[in-house]
Amino acid sequence: MRVNARNGLLVLLVCLAGVSVSTIAAEKVAAKPPAVKVDPEIGRQINGVCAACHGDSGQGGKKGEYPRLAGQHMEYLAEQLHQFKDRNRHNIPMFPYTLERELPDEDIVHISAYLSAIKLDTEFPVFKDTDDALTRLLAVDKVLNIPRSEGDVEAGAKLYKEQCSGSCHGKTGMGKRNVPMLAGQYTSYLKRQIDRFTKGERIHDKDVKDISKETLNQLKPEEIRDILAYLTTLDD
Numbered sequence: 001m002r003v004n005a006r007n008g009l010l011v012l013l014v015c016l017a018g019v020s021v022s023t024i025a026a027e028k029v030a031a032k033p034p035a036v037k038v039d040p041e042i043g044r045q046i047n048g049v050c051a052a053c054h055g056d057s058g059q060g061g062k063k064g065e066y067p068r069l070a071g072q073h074m075e076y077l078a079e080q081l082h083q084f085k086d087r088n089r090h091n092i093p094m095f096p097y098t099l100e101r102e103l104p105d106e107d108i109v110h111i112s113a114y115l116s117a118i119k120l121d122t123e124f125p126v127f128k129d130t131d132d133a134l135t136r137l138l139a140v141d142k143v144l145n146i147p148r149s150e151g152d153v154e155a156g157a158k159l160y161k162e163q164c165s166g167s168c169h170g171k172t173g174m175g176k177r178n179v180p181m182l183a184g185q186y187t188s189y190l191k192r193q194i195d196r197f198t199k200g201e202r203i204h205d206k207d208v209k210d211i212s213k214e215t216l217n218q219l220k221p222e223e224i225r226d227i228l229a230y231l232t233t234l235d236d
């Protein structure tokens, strides 16, 4: 083709259009979160910071002031970290640890995978005579055994089955994907979250738009107490 002034301009326009389309396509690809290959070593390093509150093995502490994270579902952990980061879930102690500078999105993947892979013992270890007091204390601290809380366990079991297990938290309180595992979580922590959910400070089920229709808002305080009592039996 002979390029004269007219079709030269056409060629130029087509080229420019081509360039801009491919630039947009590249931007779209770049806007996607990077695919992260989980690295347990990076997860372990990040956990050094988290351990100050949640414990070396993500076992939580101070009787539920710091929730247990070990063995919790990866998807749930990651979602909660994003919620803190995006300021949709508010907590003063967690706030500085989820700033972009401290916890970039890639690190959320590493730490969530690392914590979810930790398995805690449910029975107390048998110690050797040579084990010192500190060894014993540290080992006992990592045993997952939530003390019984007050309430009617049988009534709680029935309510749990009707209201909570179904397609969500599961028969044994293990949850799945972004539905948290409740078995083995501190009672005081669960109670604190239930209070936040019922007040609308945290969203329990994003599909329910009217908070008064929320499952947790339909339950009486003594029913919640019984469900919590039942949950403490699930890690025995």
Ligand code: HEC
Pocket: 046, 047, 049, 050, 051, 052, 053, 054, 065, 066, 067, 068, 069, 077, 080, 081, 090, 091, 093, 094, 097, 103, 111, 180, 192
């Ligand atoms: C200064 C103490 C402190 C540090 C350090 C800390 N957290 Fe927390 N974290 C908390 C407290 C307190 C809560 C409970 C928040 C609430 O009551 O809603 C919490 C809650 C969480 C939750 C929500 C758990 C759930 O079941 O919903 C996740 C996930 C979490 N922290 C992950 C981390 C990770 C990962 C790190 C390290 C990068 C970390 N935290 C560091 C204090 C801390």
